Structures are given as structure tokens and as C-alpha cells.
Amino acid sequence: MLSPSHPKCPEGPLKKARDISTPRTAARKIVRTRTGCWACRRRRKKCNELRPICSNCSRNGEACEWGVRLSFRDENILTIPQNRPSLRQDLTSLYDGGPIRVVNITDEVIRDYWSEIRAEDDLCENLTNRTMTTSDNEWRDSNGVMTSDICSSNNGPADAQTPHSQDIIQLAAAQLLDLGAGEPSVTTSMMGSGPSPTHLGDLIPPLSSVDNDTSATADAGISPESLFADDGIFLPGSTYFELHSALRNHIFDTARSACPSLWPSPCLRPSDVEPMPETNAQGISDTAAMPPNQQPEQAFRSSDSNTPAIIELSKQEEYALWKNWVDEIAPWLDKFDRDCHFQQKLPALANIHPHLRSSMLALSARQLERKHPERSSSASLALYQEAVHQLVPQLQTKLTDVVASCVVLCVLEMMSCSPQMWRRHLDGCACLIRSLGMNGFSGGLEQALFWCFTRMDVCGGLISSESTLIPTAEWTPKMSLTEAVELFHRTPGADMYANFVVFLCAQALELFACDDPEAEYTRRWSELFGHIERWYAQRPPDMHAVLSQPANAKHEAVTSGSPFPTLLFSNPPAISGNQLYHTAALLMLQKRPRRAVLPPATRPILWHARRICAISICNTHHGCWTNSVQPLWIAGQVMSHPAEHRAIMNIYQRIQNETGWGANWRAEDLKAHWSQLDGD
Structure with a gap:
């Protein structure tokens, strides 16, 4: 028998291996x-x-x-101070039969959240004094939300900021989540000489519902810091921004609600609940002075009885605004509507619904101010303010007149805001329209409102290179693209044929924004391009040009020496419809996939671009001009001759001077693009 120490013994190597693998006691490793x-x-x-x-x-x-x-320290804990109005109330009054007093401190909580801790005590004291001193004409609804009257005069100088306006600026800055706090706009400081703006802190929802669209703007090249810094008159802290934010958030809340209400919010039926009496500083109940037969809308309007919008308009001023609506604004909005709902139907509804009346007059006033920059903007601001106050409590009804007011105010905001922010000013109304199930074949006023909004939606999509806010699948009753195309072809009228090309243009934007594989993208591109070319080939007679002449020396006098051909159309649907066709075809050719096969006799990109410019130069319908700003920019990027550049600059200047619609911003973009091509 072999001993364990013998090399050939099986236990010898194993024992040696165990001895080697035994770990030594190592020093503690520093982690x-x-x-x-x-x-x-x-x-x-x-x-x-x-x-x-x-x-x-x-x-x-x-x-x-x-x-x-x-580390967490006790002195840094944020709690409600003991000097808060809600904590200073005598709780025993709730049980001894005394009046219940609801104090709204939402604004104070928001401002304190963003304030420095060192200034918290002083701020709380000022806000407490302001909250405790309530006026005789303040009104609180059943939910404890307080709406204050508008101050009819100012005690300070014209250029001084009142504590009231300072509160508005602080609240707007808090609502922006401290992203873009800046100096108040000229509109805010100007209000010192006129009526003071209404305090809208009670109308603004919590901060959780504020802007969720920063990612989209970041994709479009807009930094979060400049998200609100360059938004026209809607600057952070301005009254316009305050009103727009309040209306936008309330529209979102309305769109999210499941079923419509038959009564405006926040008011309730007088027969269902009687408001709890509330005493003012003189001990007189505010509700006691309200007539018992007053309707909910009148009850809400009683809090804004001093609003200067309609009350301070003279007969001559009101006549001028209504005449401008009939002569200028309504043809803009009715350019694709043979029934002229904005010119004939909306004024009749405005006599019944005050919020629609204020919205229409506000848009008319704003267009005159844009067309004549020397005019003061106080009239449009007061009317816009009145429209928001009258519209907010009616949103829950979800009636057609409410949608009409929202669409009209969208047009006002499109005219006044920065074009890069169009989608922010359209998204609320888009959600409301989608929640009501409106589409391009709803009929009547709803159909006219839908197509008016979708034209703005397409223009916003062209600016931001994104799909429309309302998906194209919801523009028609539920059906495939081929079925929708056939439905448009079966629908008579030049107005619906023009709406058809708006639909095709929206389809193109949706195609460009998709992430389909190359094979699927090629199939969809070929199908859509075939529909677009079929639209042009099968146009009804009234969609054709009345006069079409090539660009040469003989016809220079016709188009003032323009290097583009002459294309004259007889009606607005033909003008904008053909221009949108060329825009969609140009974009489709620029986004053409490699494997796509073009149909025979397909026109080149330059042909479409030249006709886009020719349509705007030869046809001076103002409503069509407002929709041509972006197509001209798309076509202008293809142009290279200085004469073509001068012609495009001249038409941009005419559009802005004669309509008040912003166009020079795109002219500057084209100049920058051309200078890059020249190597300047």
C-alpha cells in the first residue's frame, strides 16, 4: 500500500491542492x-x-x-405658518350657527413655494392683508373659488405697477415653474393708464396641469428657457399670458370630463342648491343683493359687472369693429365655406351668447391693431379679457357656441403669438374638438368650425414639421384612407374639394412624422402621392385658373414685373386649394424614398415652387394670404435668382401691411437661408 505522502498516492495531490487554496488572512481592503x-x-x-x-x-x-x-433640519421644514388666514379663523364659528367663511389661499401657497424662505414672513403678511380685506362685490361659488371684479380706475401714475399687477406677474412666473420669468410686456405696463386687469389666480389650475409640450418644442429647436420668452404679446407675466393660460387649462379640464353638463360651471342651479350667505366687510350678505330669478350665467357675470369691454365701447367703436368683422375677418374664415357661417351665422349667435360676442369683437380689434400699429392694444385686451371671463363658466356645456368662441380666440392668438408657439395656442381647442367627436363631415356650423381649425392646425404642422394635433383618422368618419378619399370625391362643391387638399396635406405631415420601416414608408408614400396627383388631375372647373400665362417680357405689366407666371383664380377655395396642392406635392418630392417610382409626367420641385409664389402674387384675397406665409417660405428655399428673392420679399411685406398677419418673420428666415447658400 502506498503512503499518502507518495507522489502516486491519489490523496497526495488533492491534499496539496487544498493546502494551496486555503486563503490567507489578508489586510482589510479600503473601499x-x-x-x-x-x-x-x-x-x-x-x-x-x-x-x-x-x-x-x-x-x-x-x-x-x-x-x-x-441632513434634514427642523428649522428647514416647510409648513403652514400660524398666521395663515385659514389657521387664524375661529373654528368655533362653525358650530355656533355663524356664517361659514371660505378663504382662498391658493395664490399664496404657489408664490410661497417659489419664494425664498427668508422673505416668507413678509410675503405671508402682505398676502394675508390682501386676502382678509374683501370688497362688497366679490362673489364666491359653491367650491370656494373667488372671482373678483375688475378695478375700474387706477390710483397710481400711468407707468407705475400696482400691487395687483405685481401679484399677477408673480403668479404667472410660478405657473411657468420658474422657467422663463422675465420682464412684463408693454401690455402689462400700459394697463396702468386704463382698466386694471382682472386677477385670474382663481381661474388657473394647479401646476401639475401646466405645459406638457416642452419636448415637442425641443425637437423643433426651441430651448426650454426660450419657450415663453418669445411668444409675441403672450410674455410671462403679461395679462394676455395670464388669460390664455387660464383658458387653456380650463379647456383641457373640460375635454377630459366624461359627460357634458347642462349647466355652466362653477355655478349651480338655483333650484338645486341655495348659496350659503356670506357677509362682507359691512356685515351685509353678498347673496342677498342678487335677484332670486337671476340665471347662472348672469350670476357669474355679476362678478364682472365693471369689466370695461362692452360697456365702455361707444356706438361708433362697436360699429367699426362689427364692420371690420363683416368686411375683413369673416371672409378670412369663410374662404372654404360656401354657406359663410362666420359671416352670417356667428353674428346671430353673438346676440344670444355674450362670450361669442366678446370673442368676435376682440379678434376684430386685434386685427385692426396689427394692421395699424399706432393704435393702442387696450381695446383688444379688454375684449379678450371679457371673452375669457364669460367663456370659462360655459365650457362645461360643450355647446357649439362654446367651440365657436374657442376657435375665434385661437385665430386671435395665432395673429398675436410667436409662430413657433402656435401648437401651444391650438392644443387646448384641439382636445375640446376631439372630445366632442366633431369631424369634417359633421354638417352645419360644426363642420365649418372644424375646417377653420384644421387649416390653422396644418399651418402649425408645416411650421414645426410635425403631424397635426387632431389625427387625420379623426377628420372623417371611421374609415381607411382610400375610403376617405372616395368620400371627398363624392362630396360636391369647391369648398369641400379645397378641404380635401387640406386633408391630403395633413396626411403628408403625418407620413413624414412616422417611424415606419422603409418598405412600409415607400408603400404609404406612393399611395398618398397618387391621391395628391389625382386631386390635381380631377379638379372641378371652378378650381381651375381663369388666366394662366407664362413668365416673359410681354406679361411684366400684369404682375408688376414678377419673374413668376401669371395664375389668376376666381374664388378663395381655388386660390388656397391649388397652393396647398403645390405645397404638398413639393414636400412629398423632397421626402421621396429611394425605391419609390414616380408616375409618368410628374412635375419637378421647381415647377411647384414657382406656382406657389405666382398664386400669392397674382391673387390678393386676404384670407388666402394668411395661409400662404408658410408655403411661400417652403417655395422660397428652392429659389436662387435675385429677382425671385425680391418678388418674395415684396409679397411678404404686402401681406403684413394689408392684413396685419405676421409675415416678416419668415422673410427674415429666407434671407438667412439665402445668405448661407451664397456663403455670406
Whole structure:
């Protein structure tokens, strides 16, 4: 028998291996931590954390600095101070039969959240005094929301900011989540000489419902810091921005609600609940002065009885605004509507619904102010303010007149805001329209409102290179693209044929924004391009040009020396419809996939671009001009001759001067594009 120590013994190597694998008692390894000194952490060296100087810093002769370990301290806890109005109320009054007093401190909580802790005590004291002193004509609804009257006069100088306007600026800055707090606009400071703006803190929803569209603007090249800094008159802190934010958030809330209400919010039926009496500073009940037969809308309007919008309009001023609506604004909005709902139907509804009346007059006033910059903007601001106050409590009814007011106010905001922010000013109305199930074949006024909004939606999509806010699948009753195309072809009238090309243009924007594989994208592109070319080939006679002449020396007098051909149409649907066709075809050719096969006799990109410019130069319908700003920019990027550049600049200047619609911003973009091509 072999001994275990013999080399051939099987236990010998195993025992030796076990002896080798037995771990030695090693020294404790220093583990890298995140609590070392700043020098070691910066150099990513292990720190033995000897204080006041660690070994590494002592060896290298460096200053050893240590960070402050974070900890929660009792003195930093944010709680409601004891001097809050809600905590200073006598709770015993709730049980001894005394009147219940609801104090709204939402504004104070929002402002304190973003304020420095050191200034908290002073701010609380000022806001407490303002909240405790209520006027005789303040009105609170059943939910405790308070709406204050508009101050009819100002005690300070014209250029001074009142504490009231300062509160509005602070609240708007808090609503922006501290992204773009800036100086108040000229509109805000100008209000010192006129009626003071209404305090809308009670109308603004919580901060959780504020802007969720920053990602889309970031994709379009807009930084979050400049998200609101360049939004026309809708600057942070301005009254326009305050009113727009309030209306936008309330529209979102209305669109999210499941079923419509038959009564406006926040008011309730007088027969269902009787408001709890509330005494003012003189001990007189506010509700006692309200007539018992007053309707809910009148009850809400009683809080705004001093609003200067309609009351302070003279007969001559009101006549001028209505005449401008009939002569200028309504033809803009009715350019694709043979029944002229905006010119004939809406004025009749405005006599019944005050919010629609204020919205229409506000748009008319704003267009005159844009066309004549020397005019003061106080009239449109007061009317816009009145429209928002009258519209907010009616949103829950979800009636057609409410949608009409929202669409009209969207047009006002499109005219006044920065074009890069169009989608923010359209998204609320888009949600409301989608929640009501309106589409392009609803019929009547709803159909006219839908197509008016979708034209703005397509223009916004062309600017931001995104799909429309209302998906194209919801523009028609539920059906496929081929079925929808056949439905449009079966529908008579030049107005619906023009709406058809708006639909095709929206389809193109949706196609460009998709992430389909190359094969699927090629199939969809070929199908859509075939529909677009079929639209042009099968146009009804009234969609054809009355006069079509090539560009040459003989016809320079016709188009004032324009280098583009002459294309004259007889009606607005033909003008904008053909221009949108050329725009859609140009974009489709620019986005053509490699494997796509073009139909025979397909026109080149330059042909479409030249006809886009020719349509705007030869046809001076103002409503069609407002929709041509973006197509001209798309076509202008293809042009290279200086004469073509001058002609495009001239038509941009005419559009802005004669309509008040912003166009020079695109002219400047084209100049920058051309200078890059020239290497300047």
C-alpha cells in the first residue's frame, strides 16, 4: 500500500491542492466611498478620510477641503405658518350657527413655494392683508373659488405697477415653474393708464396641469428657457399670458370630463342648491343683493359687472369693429365655406351668447391693431379679457357656441403669438374638438368650425414639421384612407374639394412624422402621392385658373414685373386649394424614398415652387394670404435668382401691411437661408 505522502498516492495531490487554496488572512481592503475630500474625489483617488488633512493631500501638499453632509433640519421644514388666514379663523364659528367663511389661499401657497424662505414672513403678511380685506362685490361659488371684479380706475401714475399687477406677474412666473420669468410686456405696463386687469389666480389650475409640450418644442429647436420668452404679446407675466393660460387649462379640464353638463360651471342651479350667505366687510350678505330669478350665467357675470369691454365701447367703436368683422375677418374664415357661417351665422349667435360676442369683437380689434400699429392694444385686451371671463363658466356645456368662441380666440392668438408657439395656442381647442367627436363631415356650423381649425392646425404642422394635433383618422368618419378619399370625391362643391387638399396635406405631415420601416414608408408614400396627383388631375372647373400665362417680357405689366407666371383664380377655395396642392406635392418630392417610382409626367420641385409664389402674387384675397406665409417660405428655399428673392420679399411685406398677419418673420428666415447658400 502506498503512503499518502507518495507522489502516486491519489490523496497526495488533492491534499496539496487544498493546502494551496486555503486563503490567507489578508489586510482589510479600503473601499472607495463618496465621502472623501474634494481633492481625492476630483482625482478619483481613495481617501482615508483623516481629518483635518487626509494622507493624499498631506503627501501632495494640497488643500484638503470637505463638503457639507446633507441632513434634514427642523428649522428647514416647510409648513403652514400660524398666521395663515385659514389657521387664524375661529373654528368655533362653525358650530355656533355663524356664517361659514371660505378663504382662498391658493395664490399664496404657489408664490410661497417659489419664494425664498427668508422673505416668507413678509410675503405671508402682505398676502394675508390682501386676502382678509374683501370688497362688497366679490362673489364666491359653491367650491370656494373667488372671482373678483375688475378695478375700474387706477390710483397710481400711468407707468407705475400696482400691487395687483405685481401679484399677477408673480403668479404667472410660478405657473411657468420658474422657467422663463422675465420682464412684463408693454401690455402689462400700459394697463396702468386704463382698466386694471382682472386677477385670474382663481381661474388657473394647479401646476401639475401646466405645459406638457416642452419636448415637442425641443425637437423643433426651441430651448426650454426660450419657450415663453418669445411668444409675441403672450410674455410671462403679461395679462394676455395670464388669460390664455387660464383658458387653456380650463379647456383641457373640460375635454377630459366624461359627460357634458347642462349647466355652466362653477355655478349651480338655483333650484338645486341655495348659496350659503356670506357677509362682507359691512356685515351685509353678498347673496342677498342678487335677484332670486337671476340665471347662472348672469350670476357669474355679476362678478364682472365693471369689466370695461362692452360697456365702455361707444356706438361708433362697436360699429367699426362689427364692420371690420363683416368686411375683413369673416371672409378670412369663410374662404372654404360656401354657406359663410362666420359671416352670417356667428353674428346671430353673438346676440344670444355674450362670450361669442366678446370673442368676435376682440379678434376684430386685434386685427385692426396689427394692421395699424399706432393704435393702442387696450381695446383688444379688454375684449379678450371679457371673452375669457364669460367663456370659462360655459365650457362645461360643450355647446357649439362654446367651440365657436374657442376657435375665434385661437385665430386671435395665432395673429398675436410667436409662430413657433402656435401648437401651444391650438392644443387646448384641439382636445375640446376631439372630445366632442366633431369631424369634417359633421354638417352645419360644426363642420365649418372644424375646417377653420384644421387649416390653422396644418399651418402649425408645416411650421414645426410635425403631424397635426387632431389625427387625420379623426377628420372623417371611421374609415381607411382610400375610403376617405372616395368620400371627398363624392362630396360636391369647391369648398369641400379645397378641404380635401387640406386633408391630403395633413396626411403628408403625418407620413413624414412616422417611424415606419422603409418598405412600409415607400408603400404609404406612393399611395398618398397618387391621391395628391389625382386631386390635381380631377379638379372641378371652378378650381381651375381663369388666366394662366407664362413668365416673359410681354406679361411684366400684369404682375408688376414678377419673374413668376401669371395664375389668376376666381374664388378663395381655388386660390388656397391649388397652393396647398403645390405645397404638398413639393414636400412629398423632397421626402421621396429611394425605391419609390414616380408616375409618368410628374412635375419637378421647381415647377411647384414657382406656382406657389405666382398664386400669392397674382391673387390678393386676404384670407388666402394668411395661409400662404408658410408655403411661400417652403417655395422660397428652392429659389436662387435675385429677382425671385425680391418678388418674395415684396409679397411678404404686402401681406403684413394689408392684413396685419405676421409675415416678416419668415422673410427674415429666407434671407438667412439665402445668405448661407451664397456663403455670406
